[in-house]
Amino acid sequence: MHTYIVNTSRQWISFLIPALIVLLGVFYALIYALVMPPWGLLDEQQHFHYVQMIAQEQRAPIMWHDQLSADTVAAQVSCLLIQHIVTEV
Numbered sequence: 001m002h003t004y005i006v007n008t009s010r011q012w013i014s015f016l017i018p019a020l021i022v023l024l025g026v027f028y029a030l031i032y033a034l035v036m037p038p039w040g041l042l043d044e045q046q047h048f049h050y051v052q053m054i055a056q057e058q059r060a061p062i063m064w065h066d067q068l069s070a071d072t073v074a075a076q077v078s079c080l081l082i083q084h085i086v087t088e089v
Contacts, residue, residue, distance in 0.1 A: 037083055039076045048072055 049068050053061040
């Protein structure tokens with residue numbers, strides 16, 4: 001009976017530790033998503049443009065040749081405008 005309890009507690013701990021690590025990662029990601037404004041980092045537009053080019057044209061963008069799409073620039077400008085309005089109020 002004693003070995004059954006020890007084995008059960010080891011199984012529980014071996015499940016609990018990875019579950020806590022995953023929950024901590026999800027919690028950290030949610031906090032980061034809530035705190036960081038859209039387009040908040042300096043190179044977010046380029047990351048988005050890279051993924052957009054791969055998705056739409058099945059190729060990587062060529063440096064100094066391919067420009068950011070008008071939609072990407074408009075989204076960034078509108079987010080910056082909203083951030084400015086919110087912080088001024």
